Amino acid sequence: MPSHAESSLEAGLVALKQGNYQTAIAHLEPLVSSQGNGTASLQAKVGLVMAYARSGKADKAIALCESLIHSQNPQVKEWAERALTHLTKRKKNKESKNLETGFVAFDNSRSNNPQAAASQKTKVAAVTPRNATAVPPGSYQKTFIEKPAVPPGGFLGAGYTQIKEFGIYWRQAKRAKVWQPLRKPNLIPLRLLAAGTFIALFCVLREIIKFVMGFINYTLVKLPYLEPLQLLYRDPTYFLMIVLFVLVVVSPWLLDWLLASYGQRELSKDVLNNHSRETGRVLHRYCQQRHWPMPRLRILPIAAPMTLTYGNLPRTARIVVSQGLLEQLADDEIATIYAGQLGHIAHWDFVVMSLVLLVTLPMYMLYRQVSHWGDKTNKIWRVPFTILSSIFYGVWCFLTGTALWLSRLRLYYSDRLAAEITGNPNALTRALLKIAIGVAGDVQKAEHTSWQLESLNILTPVGYQQSLALGSVAGHLTFESILTWDNLNPYRRWLAINNTHPLIGDRIQRLCQIAQHWHIDTELHLTNQQSLSKQSLEVTRQSFLLQTAPFLGVPLGFLFAGLIWLLWQTAFSLKFLNLKWIYEDWSFVIGCLLIGFSIGMVIRMNSFFPDIKSTNAPTNDLLPSLLANPSTIPIDSIQVHLVGKLLGRRGTSNSLAQDFILQSGTGLVKLHHISWLGQPNLQDFIGRQITVTGWFRRGATPWIDIQTLQTQGGKTIHSPHPIWSTVLAVAAQAWGAYIFLMG
Known part of the structure; x- marks a missing residue:
């Protein structure tokens, strides 16, 4: 691609991104007629369709979409079909003046690195994946996460690794033209x-x-x-x-x-x-x-x-x-x-x-x-x-x-x-x-x-x-x-x-x-969502109390210590029992706190780590719905069986297992792992395909407590979260009892 064509393409896409549609049309139209069916021409055509649509030239946008429908590239063909559907509907409804089609926006920012900038020019966005949520026509503008640059030979040339696309829809809601200052906040x-x-x-x-x-x-x-x-x-x-x-x-x-x-x-x-x-x-x-x-x-x-x-x-x-x-x-x-x-x-x-x-x-x-x-x-x-x-x-x-x-x-x-x-x-x-x-x-x-x-x-x-x-x-x-x-x-x-x-x-x-x-439209419509039902609130309240049982056990332990002190003081006053050597030390209070924490851990244990039924059916598709459920909290312990790639840091820097992530087909999720002595190191499987079985926990940061992790080669690693939790509860109970009795 000649250098002047490269600069023209970049200038056109930058103008498109900035909303200068007439300038974008001026730069992109010559490329459409002169570059044939190469990568640059396809990028120029896609950008030109968007520029035409946004500037009110619906007829030209429709005509160019009809030519793209016959493209040999299946992604471009599918994209053009979807775009044409939106355009024709808007035209029939006589709303072409305010047309906002679901088209591709490019990453055209300029880099200080010339090689990176050249790589960016060859990037192209792709069509919405089949799992993307359908959006009403004319209400969103679509952009994409940029992926590795496509080689000059085409959108998906020989030997090119598969592009992973996510269709992201933006409303592009406007800003306030005139607005009143907000009330001064309390600092x-x-x-x-x-x-x-x-x-x-x-x-x-x-x-x-x-x-x-x-x-x-x-x-x-x-x-x-x-x-x-x-x-x-x-x-x-x-x-x-x-x-x-x-x-x-x-x-x-x-x-x-x-x-x-x-x-x-x-x-x-x-x-x-x-x-x-x-x-x-x-x-x-x-x-x-x-x-x-x-x-x-x-x-x-x-x-x-x-x-x-x-x-x-x-x-x-x-x-x-x-x-x-x-x-x-x-x-x-x-x-x-x-x-x-x-x-x-x-x-x-x-x-x-x-x-x-x-x-x-x-x-x-x-x-x-x-x-x-x-x-x-x-x-x-x-x-x-x-x-x-x-x-x-x-x-x-x-x-x-x-x-x-x-x-x-x-x-x-x-x-x-x-x-x-x-x-x-x-x-x-x-x-x-x-x-x-x-x-x-x-x-x-x-x-x-x-x-x-x-x-x-x-x-x-x-x-x-x-x-x-x-x-x-x-x-x-x-x-x-x-x-x-x-x-x-x-x-x-x-x-x-x-x-x-x-x-x-x-x-x-x-x-x-x-x-x-300020009476402007919002980018996201969050205010129209309904609150949780009373039944869901009651279930969630009970689950939350169970979730916080170990921490609630601490103040209960303190109350128990106060009650014990009162009984001992009464017994001493009545000359019935002399345990003054214990309660005057006050260290027994720490023992009561540890005992209360241990009891809370035991109460929560069964709900936090329920038995996982053996299954070979992957549940990757459930991950988005699990994230969207507004009533779940970590104690709900949802059984999952996910397949994906293990990500994380290698070496000594990950000795505490602080950076293990599962990359499934539908997203990333944090993994919590506790190693067993004598087990293979989980870091050995970073970058490889794995199957994770465990408990999904929906908190402010979602994560999975691993029960088992299996590789494609058949190796299985167990993560004994329930065992270590039991050990912690027993240790706290024993230590608390020792302090309580010995002072």
């Missing part, structure tokens, strides 16, 4: 939570430091010829407080240095304008209103769409986006994401979150580096590296956990401000969903969760774990159905208590309310 909860996060981070760090100092001195005491260090016996409270305040002051520059190892670099305004002109206007207007200098713009060379903001003042703020976000989102969608980052600066929550990232990122880098060393050593030395990397990972999770509540709450505030700045809550809705789709696509392509996604997750607008199911099932189910659980389940917020991000459906519901407040 007091956010400010209090930010202060609480700082205190929690300080307390956790202090206890970790005191433990390490005590362990070092204990080791030195036990070793011969060595003396403990007196410095390590001092209280680190004041020193740690000073260090944290210093870190807050220097956080922008330290994070610049740390993220340089991720490939972070400056993002020029010209490059940003090539992807989104609106973003520059939004940044300039809002900063001018606030009398701020422009935030420094950065970019990460990461294919997954993501963004984060860090700094300590508006003038030191940095807004970082990934290359994937610029390439996979449209102009107005990118603008809303940047506006959301301005919200974090305006609300000042980015100061504490920057400190959290600055503290956790080095710990994650240590985990990654030690894992890398462990993979290079022999089996004998790998054990200590595995233990050390697991400790670093656990500490990273623990420190990250201090910011969970703030990480969730701040996104509600930033979404609201982003909608208010741009007047476009619908674009933000599309942006959040496209980020989830892009993250799921990145995990599928890499066949594991990248360390960039995991380590930076706390500051991103959409969590990588919540993206797995939502982003991968999007082509098999409407968004309204997928998000039903997020909107209707009465215990959804309790089940998201350990999540880093709020539920996507809950966020989009609020954006839809803003759109309705």
Whole structure:
């Protein structure tokens, strides 16, 4: 394909994406007549049909569709038939003026890498898969997740791997042309939570430091010829407080240095304008209103769409986006994401979150580096590296956990401000969903969760774990159905208590309310769904009580301890029984708490791990419906038998089984695995076809507790979740009884 034709095709598709239909027609019409039936010509024809339809030239769009029906490529032929049906119906109803057909939009964003850009030009979207949900004609515009580039020989040339398509329908709901400012939000909860996060981070760090100092001195005491260090016996409270305040002051520059190892670099305004002109206007207007200098713009060379903001003042703020976000989102969608980052600066929550990232990122880098060393050593030395990397990972999770509540709450505030700045809550809705789709696509392509996604997750607008199911099932189910659980389940917020991000459906519901407040159509119709029936609510309430039985056992154990103390005190006062030596110690309370937790575990056991009936019938097709059921919670323990590819990290970095994912024919789902001693390593089967039998659990992040995993070669791996749960319950019972009796 000549270079001038390539540039003309790219210019035409870019104009189509931006809504400049006359410009797109001017660039694409010459290609249709000059390129024959090659890949470029077919892409030009598809784009030209969409441009004609969107500009009101229905007759020309129909004529071109009729020619595409005779294409030798079956995908193009099917696509043209569907498009022609929509076009003719709209024309017959005399609504061609507002025609919005279900056509293909292309990924035409320009890459800084010339080879990547050339590859992007050869990409083509395909028709809706047979499992895609039918959509009323004229109500949606269809886009697709981009897949590996098609070779120049055709759409599916010889030796080309099969493309996996998902038809994604977008309403392309409009923005508000004139809108009133929203009511000023109450920032007091956010400010209090930010202060609480700082205190929690300080307390956790202090206890970790005191433990390490005590362990070092204990080791030195036990070793011969060595003396403990007196410095390590001092209280680190004041020193740690000073260090944290210093870190807050220097956080922008330290994070610049740390993220340089991720490939972070400056993002020029010209490059940003090539992807989104609106973003520059939004940044300039809002900063001018606030009398701020422009935030420094950065970019990460990461294919997954993501963004984060860090700094300590508006003038030191940095807004970082990934290359994937610029390439996979449209102009107005990118603008809303940047506006959301301005919200974090305006609300000042980015100061504490920057400190959290600055503290956790080095710990994650240590985990990654030690894992890398462990993979290079022999089996004998790998054990200590595995233990050390697991400790670093656990500490990273623990420190990250201090910011969970703030990480969730701040996104509600930033979404609201982003909608208010741009007047476009619908674009933000599309942006959040496209980020989830892009993250799921990145995990599928890499066949594991990248360390960039995991380590930076706390500051991103959409969590990588919540993206797995939502982003991968999007082509098999409407968004309204997928998000039903997020909107209707009465215990959804309790089940998201350990999540880093709020539920996507809950966020989009609020954006839809803003759109309705401004009297504009919504991207998703979530408000019309019916609430759960009273019978379903009652069943779900009983299930939730059973779900939380181990945790409810803790306060019940405390009440039991109080009752025991009262009985002992009464017996002592009546000179009937003298057990004062026990109840004055108060350690017996801990024993009661452990006993209560153990009893709750036993009560929940049978419902949490019901017997699985042997079956060979795969249940892959049930996964979308399981995700869409709004009344299920993890305790429901739905039996599944899924076939797919095992994804996950290899080596020491996955020693805790933290990254195992099943890629089935209908989506991605997280796997929970507990290994048995002497069993084959589950990592040996990564990238291979497997059959998983286990219990599907619908929570804020859906997952499967594995019972058995079978390979095509006949090897079977058992994951003894019920046994280990029983061991935990018995151990807690025995320990509690010992403390209770011995004090």
